[in-house]
Amino acid sequence: MPQLGNLALAIALILAVYSIVANIYGMRRNAPDFVVSARHAIWSMCAMVTIAVVVLWVALLRSDFSLEYAASYSSSTLPTAYKITALWAGQQGSLLLWTWLLAIFTSVAAFQNRRRNPDTAPYALAVLAGVAIFFLWMLNFVTRPFDLLPAIPAEGSDLNPLLQNYWMAIHPPSLYIGYVSASVPFAFGAAALITGKLDDGWIRSTRRWAIFSWFFLTLGNLFGARWAYEVLGWGGYWAWDPVENAAFMPWLVMTAYLHSVMIQERKDMLKVWNLSLIGLAFGLTLFGTFITRSGVISSVHSFTQSGLGPYFLSFLIAVTVAYTALLIFRSKQLRSPAEFESYLSREAAFLFNNLILVGITFAVFWGTIFPVLSEAVRGVKITVGPPFFNRVNAPLALGLVFLTGIGPLIAWRRTTADNLVRSFAAPVAIGVATGIIGAACGLRQWYVLTAFSLAAFVMGTVLVEFRRGMNARRHLLAEPRAKALVNLVAKNNRRYGGYVIHVGVIVAFIGIVGSSFFRTEVKKSVHAGDSFTIGSYTLRFLGFSEVDTPHLASATARVEVLGPDGREITVMTPAKLFYIRAQQPATLVAIRSTPLNDLYVVLAGIDDSGQTATFEVFLTPLVFWLWAGGLLMVLGTVIVMWPNVRERAAIATVLSRSSSADRELADLAAPGGD
Amino acid sequence: MPTCGFSVPMRAEIDGMIRKGMNRAQIIAFYRHKYGEKVLSAPTAEGFNLLAWTMPFIALVLGGGLMVLLVGRWRSNPPSAPSGSKPAGEPSSFDPELRRRLENELKERR
Numbered sequence: 049m050p051q052l053g054n055l056a057l058a059i060a061l062i063l064a065v066y067s068i069v070a071n072i073y074g075m076r077r078n079a080p081d082f083v084v085s086a087r088h089a090i091w092s093m094c095a096m097v098t099i100a101v102v103v104l105w106v107a108l109l110r111s112d113f114s115l116e117y118a119a120s121y122s123s124s125t126l127p128t129a130y131k132i133t134a135l136w137a138g139q140q141g142s143l144l145l146w147t148w149l150l151a152i153f154t155s156v157a158a159f160q161n162r163r164r165n166p167d168t169a170p171y172a173l174a175v176l177a178g179v180a181i182f183f184l185w186m187l188n189f190v191t192r193p194f195d196l197l198p199a200i201p202a203e204g205s206d207l208n209p210l211l212q213n214y215w216m217a218i219h220p221p222s223l224y225i226g227y228v229s230a231s232v233p234f235a236f237g238a239a240a241l242i243t244g245k246l247d248d249g250w251i252r253s254t255r256r257w258a259i260f261s262w263f264f265l266t267l268g269n270l271f272g273a274r275w276a277y278e279v280l281g282w283g284g285y286w287a288w289d290p291v292e293n294a295a296f297m298p299w300l301v302m303t304a305y306l307h308s309v310m311i312q313e314r315k316d317m318l319k320v321w322n323l324s325l326i327g328l329a330f331g332l333t334l335f336g337t338f339i340t341r342s343g344v345i346s347s348v349h350s351f352t353q354s355g356l357g358p359y360f361l362s363f364l365i366a367v368t369v370a371y372t373a374l375l376i377f378r379s380k381q382l383r384s385p386a387e388f389e390s391y392l393s394r395e396a397a398f399l400f401n402n403l404i405l406v407g408i409t410f411a412v413f414w415g416t417i418f419p420v421l422s423e424a425v426r427g428v429k430i431t432v433g434p435p436f437f438n439r440v441n442a443p444l445a446l447g448l449v450f451l452t453g454i455g456p457l458i459a460w461r462r463t464t465a466d467n468l469v470r471s472f473a474a475p476v477a478i479g480v481a482t483g484i485i486g487a488a489c490g491l492r493q494w495y496v497l498t499a500f501s502l503a504a505f506v507m508g509t510v511l512v513e514f515r516r517g518m519n520a521r522r523h524l525l526a527e528p529r530a531k532a533l534v535n536l537v538a539k540n541n542r543r544y545g546g547y548v549i550h551v552g553v554i555v556a557f558i559g560i561v562g563s564s565f566f567r568t569e570v571k572k573s574v575h576a577g578d579s580f581t582i583g584s585y586t587l588r589f590l591g592f593s594e595v596d597t598p599h600l601a602s603a604t605a606r607v608e609v610l611g612p613d614g615r616e617i618t619v620m621t622p623a624k625l626f627y628i629r630a631q632q633p634a635t636l637v638a639i640r641s642t643p644l645n646d647l648y649v650v651l652a653g654i655d656d657s658g659q660t661a662t663f664e665v666f667l668t669p670l671v672f673w674l675w676a677g678g679l680l681m682v683l684g685t686v687i688v689m690w691p692n693v694r695e696r697a698a699i700a701t702v703l704s705r706s707s708s709a710d711r712e713l714a715d716l717a718a719p720g721g722d
Numbered sequence: 723m724p725t726c727g728f729s730v731p732m733r734a735e736i737d738g739m740i741r742k743g744m745n746r747a748q749i750i751a752f753y754r755h756k757y758g759e760k761v762l763s764a765p766t767a768e769g770f771n772l773l774a775w776t777m778p779f780i781a782l783v784l785g786g787g788l789m790v791l792l793v794g795r796w797r798s799n800p801p802s803a804p805s806g807s808k809p810a811g812e813p814s815s816f817d818p819e820l821r822r823r824l825e826n827e828l829k830e831r832r
Contacts (some may be wrong), residue, residue: 317796388796399793403785411778418765418774426770431765440778652730 050115050194050530053103057194060096060151061184063089067177071170075665082133083170087158090173093180094151097316101148104141104193108134114200117141117193121203123629126212133217134207136224139356140193145221146337147183149228154180157232157257165236165253172232172239172250179231182363190359206629215275223268223295227333229261230298233305236329237323238397241374246319246381251309256689258326262306263685265299270678281650283567283637283666285674288437294336297409301329307398307455314460315395317386320375321402327371332409333700334364339416397455411440418663438564449557452550453506456513475508499561503554510547513704517544537687545687552684558676562670571652573662579610583667585647588612590619601626602636605651606659621650622663643676644667 065088074082104117108131113119121132121137136145154176161169187193210216240250261584272295277285286292305325312318338360352608375382386394415432422430457471482504486497514533517540521532537544578589590606604623611617620638627634640647646668653662739749750793753761 157742385799386792386796387799388793391793396793399789403782405791407778407782407785410781414777414781415774422765422770429758429760430765430771431760431763432765432774435764436774439764440775444782 049103049107049112050196053100053193053194054188056096056099056103057184057187060147061094061181061188064177064180064184065092066081067093068174068181068510071174071177075170083166086170086173087162090151090158090177091155093177094155097144097148097151097184100187100193101135102142104144105135107130108132111204113202113204114196116195116197118199119201119204121204121207123206123599125342125629126204126207126601129217130207130212133211136220137207137211140187140191142220142224143191144193146224146228147180147187150176150180150183150231153229153257155230157235161253165249168236168239168243168245168250171242172235175235175238175242176231176234178362179235185373186356186359191356203629206627209625209627209632209634210279211273211628211629213279215271215278219268219271219275222271224266226261226263226265226268227298227336229264230302230326230329230333232257233261234326237326238371238374239380241323241371244378244381246378248309248312248316251312251322255309258302258306258309259685259689261329262299262302263301263682263689265295266678266681266685269295269299270675274675277671278637278639279634281637281664283569283648283650283664283668285563285671288412288434290416291336291340293412293437294332294339297412298329298336300405300409300412301325301332304402304409305329307405308402311395313533314501315387317384317388318377319382319384323375323382325402325406327368327375328409331364331368331371333361334367338364391533392458392463392468394455394458394460397451397458401448401451401455404444404451408444408448411444412437415440442495443558446495446502449499449502449506449554452541452553453502453509456500456547456550457509471512472509474512475505478508478511479505493565496561496565500558503558506550506554510551513547539692541687541690541692545684545690548684548687549681550684552677552680552682554677555680556674559670559672559674559677563668563674566669568667570665570667571659571662572665573653573655575660579608580663582610582647582665583645585617585667586614587620587649587663587665589661589663592654592661599628601652603651604636605654605663607638607649607663609647615716620649622648622649624651624654641672643670643672646671 067086070082070086070089074080074084074086100259106112107115107118108122109128111118111122111124111131117138117140118134121134121141126134135141154173157176158170158173161172171261171307233250236250236254240246269292271287272292276287277283305322308318308325310324312322338357390396415436419430422428422642453475457475459467479501483497483501486500491497491500514536517536518529518532519525521536522529525532529536568583570580572580574580574589576589576591579586581587586609588608588610590608592603592605594603595601602623602625604621607620607622609617609620618640620640622638623636624633625634625636635650635652638649646666648666650664650667651661652664654660655662736749744752750762759766765774767775778822
């Protein structure tokens with residue numbers, strides 16, 4: 049079986065090389081047959097990588113420990129679900145997953161563009177195949193997933209206990225989907241540069257890909273945060289670890305990109321900027337893998353570390369140089385007659401939005417690599433941890449939140465003072481009122497007050513927008529309130545879906561501020577029957593129960609939680625686990641989440657007599673809203689991505705009536721072109 | 723992390739130092755002497771490390787300056803016809819009937 053995997057990966061590599069040759073030859077020599085053949089080669093490549101993935105999965109599921117990978121990341125007692133997720137527990141498997149996703153997305157892009165974008169798509173597919181070649185090369189020659197062990201061990205060394213968790217099962221695939229799907233807009237951008245077709249065709253053709261990528265980057269980051277929160281047992285969810293930063297930076301850049309392309313679509317400017325942003329996003333996905341896998345920067349996430357660094361760095365440099373050269377080569381054609389009327393305009397808000405988002409990206413990047421710089425320049429190892437990132441990014445975050453309120457309401461081109469007052473009077477009043485109420489309730493930290501006021505201001509702007517739209521429908525079309533709301537969103541899904549995403553971001557921001565500023569912590573050793581307090585809760589330790597299985601031994605504490613009135617609210621069950629194969633301890637955190645605060649109980653230790661337990665308890669206000677905001681972002685993105693039936697029908701009607709169908713409209717009508 | 727072999731003894735050690743009456747700065751100095759600068763969770767605000775703190779803001783100012791410069795140049799471009807914000811890219815075959823309806827709707831919304 050493993051031989052089949054090796055063979056499939058070798059053929060996939062050959063097919064990827066062939067598809068590039070065929071695509072370029074077909075375009076240069078005007079031989080469409082070759083372009084078709086290249087497309088088929090891409091699909092076959094995808095089939096081959098799929099075979100390799102299946103082979104590895106089968107080996108994991110059958111506990112075939114002759115395979116080094118299965119022996120290293122699985123065991124016979126590992127639950128089946130985690131045998132499946134073990135595919136991306138190690139380096140070889142992660143790269144295989146990456147390659148697989150890339151092959152799938154390339155195939156989908158090839159299918160979408162089998163008739164569309166005939167001038168540029170073959171080049172975009174060649175770029176994607178070029179990226180695939182790099183990964184297939186790694187899998188074939190550098191970090192091989194199907195290597196065999198000289199002697200078959202009786203048992204595997206099991207999956208790292210930290211990874212035996214639901215969130216860890218879904219976090220890496222989400223992040224990888226986000227990472228890899230960013231390659232598609234990048235490839236079409238590169239194709240635009242290669243062919244000199246520099247209008248916004250590449251943006252329109254890949255808008256859904258960009259949103260798709262952003263969506264999964266969002267999910268990946270949230271799932272990762274959730275995993276850290278539930279599993280690591282330190283009461284927090286984000287520690288500015290290099291790998292977290294590596295996941296966060298592409299998200300920031302994609303967010304900037306999704307906003308700035310709107311200016312190009314509308315005003316035909318910022319071409320170089322948008323091409324640079326998508327290049328940056330793609331480069332950062334490689335950079336992320338580079339810093340995780342190279343060990344250049346130490347990270348708690350480096351579950352798999354090896355000498356892959358130089359390969360990734362070389363590829364990253366090659367891509368950066370080639371792409372920059374293309375940008376310079378086309379710089380004359382990229383110049384466009386930009387016009388700009390006023391700083392009080394939406395385009396200005398978007399420019400500032402981009403400035404701040406890229407500024408945060410740079411700050412995160414700088415903090416991530418600074419330890420390397422310090423060691424190189426001074427020879428001193430230093431740590432750049434959360435205090436640095438929080439302090440540097442906190443003011444930038446406020447600016448961004450402010451712009452979230454301004455951007456959607458301010459007019460394109462320029463805004464009159466009259467307009468400003470009409471749009472912003474109510475939201476500003478809401479924001480100021482929130483600040484005053486906060487201060488009256490005893491909030492004294494200026495940052496928290498400003499953050500909550502700004503958040504309320506943004507909520508106010510969204511409210512004003514929804515009200516305005518609903519009222520228009522109610523008056524013009526005499527629709528009842530609820531129907532007007534549904535139709536408003538359904539018929540302008542991109543716009544109102546975007547507002548829902550904004551609300552999600554703000555809600556998450558409130559959660560982040562609340563949980564960062566007001567977390568309290570208590571550590572107590574207690575006998576069975578004793579109690580202690582945190583905030584308004586009283587916790588009473590009732591006793592232990594122990595369970596042993598061949599896979600896992602556990603000791604679970606029962607802790608009764610009493611509210612301020614002395615009544616029992618719930619019984620929480622934090623536990624200490626011991627994974628037998630891996631010979632590793634772990635903790636199982638108990639969390640009671642309410643909109644007001646999270647009670648987070650960790651069983652930190654048990655004394656030898658088995659009578660005393662040490663608990664670490666965190667009371668974290670508002671953290672609930674971080675996850676709620678994440679859900680809203682998901683909902684908003686679904687609304688944005690929802691196919692707009694009416695819009696398409698209208699375009700189709702226009703197309704059927706006009707003989708000389710405009711290319712732009714044709715693109716709009718085709719699937720995936722919205 | 724509760725199972726961490728480093729933080730658990732370290733916390734006990736810090737508890738001991740607090741009981742001995744050492745203050746925050748003294749404890750930090752102790753660890754800095756013992757483990758080197760790496761033990762601090764953020765760079766100090768001195769010497770080369772100042773670069774860590776200032777660079778993000780320098781970059782932001784430079785970026786902002788570049789933006790203002792570009793915007794200044796764009797503003798000196800003569801504005802195009804007031805009706806269309808994207809004159810060159812406007813679809814040539816845009817249906818006149820659709821356009822009429824669009825304009826009507828826009829008028830109604832005002």
